[in-house]
Amino acid sequence: MRDMKVAVLGFGAMGRARNVAYPNVAKYYGDSPINPVITQGFVLEREADAARKLGWDVNLDMMDTIQNDKSEYVDICLPNALHYSAALAAIEAKKHVFCEKPLAISVDEAREMTEAAEAVPGLLNSVNFIYRRCPANVFARQIVQENWFGKLLEARSYYNQSWGGPNTGFGWRFDVKAGGGTLGDLGSHAIDMLYFVTGMRPSEVVATQVTHVKERMGNVTKSDGSVVREPIPNEVDDGTRVVYNLPNGGIGSLECTRNAWGTENTQGYEFYFENGAIRWSYDEVNYLEVYDPSVRGRGWRRVLCNQGGFAYCHFAGGHMDGYRDFLTSACYENMRAIEGMDPIAPIATFRDAYEVERTIEAIRRSHRERRWVKLDEIK
Ligand SMILES: NC(=O)c1ccc[n+]([C@@H]2O[C@H](COP(=O)([O-])OP(=O)(O)OC[C@H]3O[C@@H](n4cnc5c(N)ncnc54)[C@H](O)[C@@H]3O)[C@@H](O)[C@H]2O)c1
Incomplete structure (x- = not known):
C-alpha cells in the first residue's frame, strides 16, 4: 500500500x-x-x-x-x-x-x-454522489441487474430538508451565481440514484420550480469597504417538482425542497417493476425494502444490507453504517480506480455527473418555458 x-x-x-x-x-x-x-x-x-x-x-x-x-x-x-x-x-x-x-x-x-x-x-x-456507497443502494442495483422483477414501470424519488424558512440568512446556497438552489443541491442526488439503481435516465421532463422566500438577510460589502446586513434577493429554486417519461415507456416523479418542516435530511425512492418493487429511505439507511409478490405471505421484506456478503461491509455485520462510512468507501473506491481495479460498485465519473446536469438543465428549461423538454434537446 x-x-x-x-x-x-x-x-x-x-x-x-x-x-x-x-x-x-x-x-x-x-x-x-x-x-x-x-x-x-x-x-x-x-x-x-x-x-x-x-x-x-x-x-x-x-x-x-x-x-x-x-x-x-x-x-x-x-x-x-x-x-x-x-x-x-x-x-x-x-x-x-x-x-x-x-x-x-x-x-x-x-x-x-x-x-x-x-x-x-x-x-x-x-x-x-455518495449514496452509491450505501450498501442498501448497491443491493438495489444488483436486484435490477439480476432482473428480479422485470421492467421498471414507475419511479418516485425525493430529497427534502427543512432549513429553508424565511429566518435562514443568505449564503452561497441561495446565490444563483454560486450555483445555489435545491435542484442541484438535493435533486442531483436523486437523479443520480435513479440511474445508479435502475440504469435509467429520464427521456423527457415537465417541471415546476418555486422560490418561496424572495429576500434573505445577508452581509453586503459596500463601495467604502464597510459590511452591512441587508436583504438580498433570493433567486434560486426553494423547491422543485418533476414528472418524467423513461425511455422504456415507464414514468416517474422527483421532488426536492428545503421547506419540508420536520424533515431534517430525508431522501429516498420507490421503484415499481412489472413483478415486484424496491424502496429505500435515508431514515432507515441500512435497510432496503423488497416486495416480491411471488413469496407466500405477501408484504414488504426489510433486508439489512449492512452484513457479510453485502457491499462495503468492512466491519462486523450489523454494526450500522452512516454518512462517514459512505464517504470513506467513496475515497476507497477512488483509490481502487486509480490503481485500475474493478469497482465494488461503479464510481460516478464526470460523464455521469454531466448526464445529471443534462437532466437538471431540461428541468430548468421546462419550468422556464412551461413545456415538456426532451433530453435530446440538451447537449
Ligand atoms: N456529496 C454530498 O453528500 C454533499 C453534502 C454536502 C455538500 N456537498 C457539496 O460539497 C460542496 C461544498 O459544500 P459544503 O456543505 O462543504 O459548503 P460549506 O459552505 O460548508 O463550505 C464551503 C467551503 O468552500 C470554501 N470557499 C472558498 N471560496 C468560497 C466562497 N467564495 N464562499 C464560500 N466558501 C468558499 C470555504 O473553505 C468554505 O468553508 C458543494 O458543492 C456541495 O454541493 C456534497
Missing part, C-alpha cells in the same frame, strides 16, 4: 468531513492499494487557525494549492460555481480529481470539464 498526497479544497462541512474519510480508508479497508494522506488544504483566511489545529498544511491560494507539487490528487469541496475552475486547473496539472456534486453550475461547464478530464488518460475523474 503506497501513500498518496491529497490536497483538499475547502474547509466547510464537506472539507472537514475529509479529515475523517481519508485517514480511515486504510483502517477500514486493509486491501486498499493506496493510503491517501491529506498533505495540503485550501481554506479561507477565517478558517486557517481551525484547519491548522487539525494538522492541515494551510494554503490561502486556491490555484497554488492545485498546482504545487504537494499533492497528486485534488479533492474539490467548494461552493458549486468554483468546481469548474478548480477541476480544469487540476486536470491541467495532471492530478487525479474528486469533485463534490453537482459537478458544475451549467451543462456547458459540465461538458467542458468532462471532455477535459477524458482527454487525459489515467487520471481519476470522480464525483461524490
Whole structure:
C-alpha cells in the first residue's frame, strides 16, 4: 500500500468531513492499494487557525494549492460555481480529481470539464454522489441487474430538508451565481440514484420550480469597504417538482425542497417493476425494502444490507453504517480506480455527473418555458 498526497479544497462541512474519510480508508479497508494522506488544504483566511489545529498544511491560494507539487490528487469541496475552475486547473496539472456534486453550475461547464478530464488518460475523474456507497443502494442495483422483477414501470424519488424558512440568512446556497438552489443541491442526488439503481435516465421532463422566500438577510460589502446586513434577493429554486417519461415507456416523479418542516435530511425512492418493487429511505439507511409478490405471505421484506456478503461491509455485520462510512468507501473506491481495479460498485465519473446536469438543465428549461423538454434537446 503506497501513500498518496491529497490536497483538499475547502474547509466547510464537506472539507472537514475529509479529515475523517481519508485517514480511515486504510483502517477500514486493509486491501486498499493506496493510503491517501491529506498533505495540503485550501481554506479561507477565517478558517486557517481551525484547519491548522487539525494538522492541515494551510494554503490561502486556491490555484497554488492545485498546482504545487504537494499533492497528486485534488479533492474539490467548494461552493458549486468554483468546481469548474478548480477541476480544469487540476486536470491541467495532471492530478487525479474528486469533485463534490453537482459537478458544475451549467451543462456547458459540465461538458467542458468532462471532455477535459477524458482527454487525459489515467487520471481519476470522480464525483461524490455518495449514496452509491450505501450498501442498501448497491443491493438495489444488483436486484435490477439480476432482473428480479422485470421492467421498471414507475419511479418516485425525493430529497427534502427543512432549513429553508424565511429566518435562514443568505449564503452561497441561495446565490444563483454560486450555483445555489435545491435542484442541484438535493435533486442531483436523486437523479443520480435513479440511474445508479435502475440504469435509467429520464427521456423527457415537465417541471415546476418555486422560490418561496424572495429576500434573505445577508452581509453586503459596500463601495467604502464597510459590511452591512441587508436583504438580498433570493433567486434560486426553494423547491422543485418533476414528472418524467423513461425511455422504456415507464414514468416517474422527483421532488426536492428545503421547506419540508420536520424533515431534517430525508431522501429516498420507490421503484415499481412489472413483478415486484424496491424502496429505500435515508431514515432507515441500512435497510432496503423488497416486495416480491411471488413469496407466500405477501408484504414488504426489510433486508439489512449492512452484513457479510453485502457491499462495503468492512466491519462486523450489523454494526450500522452512516454518512462517514459512505464517504470513506467513496475515497476507497477512488483509490481502487486509480490503481485500475474493478469497482465494488461503479464510481460516478464526470460523464455521469454531466448526464445529471443534462437532466437538471431540461428541468430548468421546462419550468422556464412551461413545456415538456426532451433530453435530446440538451447537449
Ligand atoms: N456529496 C454530498 O453528500 C454533499 C453534502 C454536502 C455538500 N456537498 C457539496 O460539497 C460542496 C461544498 O459544500 P459544503 O456543505 O462543504 O459548503 P460549506 O459552505 O460548508 O463550505 C464551503 C467551503 O468552500 C470554501 N470557499 C472558498 N471560496 C468560497 C466562497 N467564495 N464562499 C464560500 N466558501 C468558499 C470555504 O473553505 C468554505 O468553508 C458543494 O458543492 C456541495 O454541493 C456534497
